[in-house]
Amino acid sequence: MAMSFQKPWFLARARRRFAMTRECALLLPRVCAALADPRQPGSDDTCLEKLLDWFQELTLFDSTVQLVQDNPCLTEFITSVLALPEPSPSILSFTLRLAGILAASENRFQHLQQEKLLARLFGRDGPPNSAVWEDASVRSGWVQGVHNMMHHQPALHLLCSGGGIDVIFTLQGDPSLFVASAASQLLVHMLTLSVESETTKPLSTKDCDWPACAQMIIKRIEDSLQSSSASHIEQSLKLLTSLFGSCRATWTEVLWLGVAKQIESFLTEETVQVQHMLANLLLNMAWSPVFRDTEGSFWALVTSALEHLTPVQAGPLAVGILRLYKCPQDVRIQALTVLLQPMDCILRAASQPLEYAGLLDESVSDPVTVESLLSSRSSCANLLCQTLAHLEQLLSLSRLPVDLPYTSLLRSLMTILQFCNGFLSPASPLGSTISRILINCFRVQRSALDVLAALSERKGSDTLIGSLFDLLLAYLESPNTSPTVLKKTFQATSKWLVRLQELSCSNSQGQQTEKILEDVFLVLQKRLCSPCWEVRDSSLEFLTVLIKCLRDQDEFRQSLLSSEVPRLTENLLEDPESYVRASAVTAVGHLAFITYFAPESPVVGNQYNKENTVAKLQEILSTDPEGFPRRAVISIFIKWLRQGCTGQLEDTEQFVSRVIQTVEHDLDWEVRLGGLELIEVFCSQTICQLGLPQCPYAPVSSAVTSSIHWNESLQVFCRAKLFSFLFRSLCDCDKPVGQRACDVLLGLKSNFYPVSTLEGSQGTGDSAVGHGIAWLQRTLRQGSLAQNFPTDGSNGVDFQDPENMMLALGAVELEELHDELNRSSDHVEKSPQSLLQDILATVGTIEENEADCY
């Protein structure tokens, strides 16, 4: 009831919003005439696309004929393009799509059909029969036009009776992939439309009472599935795949039952190689409740597919099935088996028979297939990378519908990584072959390390943690580890260190943890001195991550502080590479939480103390020639302020003030934006501290106390010189800065001017202050065009005077400014009127030239 009540109102508003303005209606005939003029050079494609977008909007909420009736130029345009002996492909394509958009409503369809325009455009004797059909843009325009139009039965009948279906089926095999895919989508759409708009009673397998159009399509699908042409079969499988992916109606099952046998035969068919298409089809079906919830043959087919498809083809199907929550348990186990088979094979190849239990009790398909894929140089890395990517996908799910054998999986991953760095002497011939292929294979290393990282969050793989760290440390230490692999190793190591800490808290593995941490910091120390900047950078990132996750752990803090790492990190603040300096800033900033800001951790004796570090960071903020390090500094300062660390450091007010004065002239807008964020945090903390009521509706118990409070915080803000930066930022040439400044000022305004008091305080009088405020308002109206924004008080506004600022906050139309800033900068250029003028402008120059000629 509520919806039907709201609908007319909503539609009316939408129609109003998207209706054609008078100005546009006046321009349109000239535009149409210009576009249909073959003498004109081809119009800019983007203009035509925008024009179509506009028509799409115009017709979206209006199904009446008004648009075409009021603008006869549209029909004339189509007629004149059709009359052209050799229309340009782009104009013809545009015309087809435009006609489709207009004919999307039945009323306008009938209107256009009065002159048989649509039959001429989309019928068999239209463009498909002409020379321009060679051009892919025309074919694409035709398919899109039909798709645009295809919303009602008359359109369906036009196509079906005019031979259009044949054209679309042919286009499925079009050399242009865009056209082929659009044709396939169109068929799906037509089939769905036909069945859903023309059927009155539910369909069943027994009566094949499909509507005429649907029947034609289904017949074609069935025929091509039975043909011996692989490309025809592929097209039909693609069509069914997208049909089952988009349509979840019960009739799809009826359709399926007609083709199921044939499709099932493809699994074992040797002559037609279409198996690779089946995984996607079955997956889409598995997501559809129509098939998923049946007890019947569907799951048997999936089982058979898992058995018959090659491991590479079956992988995506298996992982898709494992992501389903509704799936028979035996199918799930089988999918898991398919997925784990390569990992199992690796484990068996590396170990003596019966040494480990392996991953699987039995395999679904012949293990020989997997073994042969793994022992071939061309397929080994591909199969492993695919399997590992699937495993990572699975592990990233928060709720896994199936239990993975984590310990064996971890062992298998470790085996792969050992193969890759040549540490493992395999016990079997297969192992030697795999080892030969995998040595120094970075792709596999990266994928395996990703899975390893993901596995750290799963319980049950802790028994191997000692040997796992041996392996990770070997990777971290080896000079042969490539920088990208090293980065992944760092990621995996940090995750497992967190896990290790959790374990060490719960049992007595303290000593092991201590030793591992010591080794990690030793190797980190070396990596921080690497000549390769990527390595130094990822080492610093690793350190930051470690501190973030583990800074509360005593063992971690002690190991870190007793190593050389803090000193080397501070050295890197002067690295020649700006990314490294930025990462060093972030690391030093986090390190400070342990060294300087944590009350229980006295500073370890080295030449750096907190004053030096802060001074160093401020120096970077004011002098570093690159943006990244400066951005990093301001982010760290924000972090410190948020965590209340600056209070122990010095008077926060002075700190903020100094930082703001450094960043307000920074050339990098992100640094200035950071400065505003710092102000925002500072303001809210100050207001909280001084106890100003946050809620404007809260009863003000005593106007006097309240005013004292705001007075005090306002004074703090003025002293810290925040306002000059805030107001200047409103005119910043980089929009995000202006928006942020406006948000901050609005926040302050709402604090200092509760709604009830707003009106009364806006009077500024005629005083000098009043003139100043008026100047400010004028200047702010110019926005980013405002030149010179003096904040020294020379214009009558003293940005450090609380009274002045109070008045300014009240007087400046911040809300209006907010809307202005949030409007996109091309809102004028984007209007349809401007678009039409643009098109005419290009035409205009030609007309002028013509005039010159005469």
Next chain:
Amino acid sequence: FFQYCLSGHPTLPCNVLKFKSTTIMLDCGLDMTSTLNFLPLPLVQSPRLSKLPGWVLKDGSTFLDKELKECSGHVFVDSVPEFCLPETELLDLSTVDVILISNYHCMMALPYITEYTGFTGTVYATEPTVQIGRLLMEELVNSIERVPKAQSASMWKNKEVQRLLPAPLKDAVEVSMWRKCYTMPEVNAALSKIQLVGYSQKIELFGAVQVTPLSSGYALGSSNWIIQSHYEKVSYVSGSSLLTTHPQPMDQASLKNSDVLILTGLTQIPTANPDGMVGEFCSNLAMTVRNGGNVLVPCYPSGVIYDLLECLYQYIDSAGLSNVPFYFISPVANSSLEFSQIFAEWLCHNKQTKVYLPEPPFPHAELIQTNKLKHYPSIHGDFSNDFKQPCVVFTGHPSLRFGDVVHFMELWGKSSLNTVIFTEPDFSYLDALAPYQPLAMKCVYCPIDTRLNFIQVSKLLKEVQPLHVVCPEQYTQPPPTQSHRTDLMIDCQPPPMSYRRAEVLTLPYKRRYEKIEIMPELADSLVPLEIKPGISLATVSAMLHTKDNKHVLQLPPKPPQPPASKKRKRVSDDVPECKPLKPLLSGSIPVDQFVQTLEKHGFSDVKVEDTAKGHIVLLQEAETLIQIEEDSTHIICDNDEPLRVKLRDLVLKFLQKF
């Protein structure tokens, strides 16, 4: 073709190739690992070394205690270091015609060969090879001669005694062949026998063989060699690199179509990637210096040091090491640094272009200019005045047995702040360090070997496709310490032929053709007859004249004129007698037609039998047998010559004559 293998060291090869009628020595590397069995030669009196206890046999005998000293469980010979020479017994080295040198590391045994064996041939090498080789030899001689050692140990070499010694002395091979270092006059004499060559230059050896050096990409002036005749091609690949370092890139294309490819001098550390090692080197260097320690880099005075200095040039500013002094100490340091800058044509393209700017091709010039890198001939003199710590010292010898490095090992070995970083792959770093134990200083092993690894070899072999590959036996099996790494061996089809020290190998290739020239006059006289479309034949009667391994067919001498006077018959007239030529026959006999012809000529009882090689035609009445085979026909009849002639003529009708 034979190959005599005189060295067992795969990267310091010495092979002799008998190719056609020439004897070619390929490289003469000197295996210096023998010096690891000796005590270091300290530049200044070392109380530690002089106090080492003499070694006593298990039974308490002390007769060796003057010759052998014990240090931390290892036994060392207290004598002037000696080197293991290439085999000299396998063949008479005075018969060697030429020696081809592939790079300066592979010529260190040259004086032993040229000055001690009666060698009278020529040595071929490129100019940088000779110049830098001379520097290496000079440094070697200098380092040993400046620390004269009174005693020379020889008792331990006695086979009976050696058996009683502990490993590795017990297992040292051919100790009787070990020799002391040569002298500078010998070096000069040896180098004077070298003829300089340029890349792709073709050098004729006795008209029989042509040798050509090709760039091998490993070091300044390093070469691979092509040894070829008209129909045979042997490629000798020794110490090549595909990495982009300072030398000219390797010429692979010219190695194609080889019948035999001899492959030596692959990387000694196949598991270490040189880029990773350079990174490791820099990281460890920076870490040590930042902690206030000194870094010692034992190295050769040329080669990888240029690349290391270039890396450091880029790295020191970023690592905040601008104020740390780098010292390069070697009697030839100055020459080495300067030579490297003048061999522009032997450098990689990037460095060559710098010369035209003009800029020095190597950035170490700038390091020297800015005083960041200083070089000294030895630790004595200026160095001791300028020496500041912490610092980085590059000095030789990498074996740690002689040279200025010995002094720094003694000086810095006691502090754990210092680090010794091994970058040269020729010596096991643990063995090198053995006489310095116990050692507090940190040791880092970053061997940088830019020579081909097995992956690159397999790509190279796929590319150049030689018919046969010959290589040291070490390359045909995984390294002994990593027996599971089957990727660390040469993998090609057919499998490579391997060799070991003191082995003679028959190269798997047979000569089938020889090129012979025909004199124009003789060619004029030939009358070719077309026997098949496109194939013409002519008989040639000529005299084969062979000189300087070139073969020429000349007109046969005219039939001897009847001598004018019997008395004036000269020896020169005694030419071979030429008999008149019989025509040659060709073609085949169609048996059916032959039988018909026989019948036409009155032989009525002709019978044909098939045999394995052809047919037998039986004329029963005449008791005659005609045996027709692919390349022969026999008529067997008893004493009936007219019948035989008749039959012969019938047979000849079916054949072509020319």
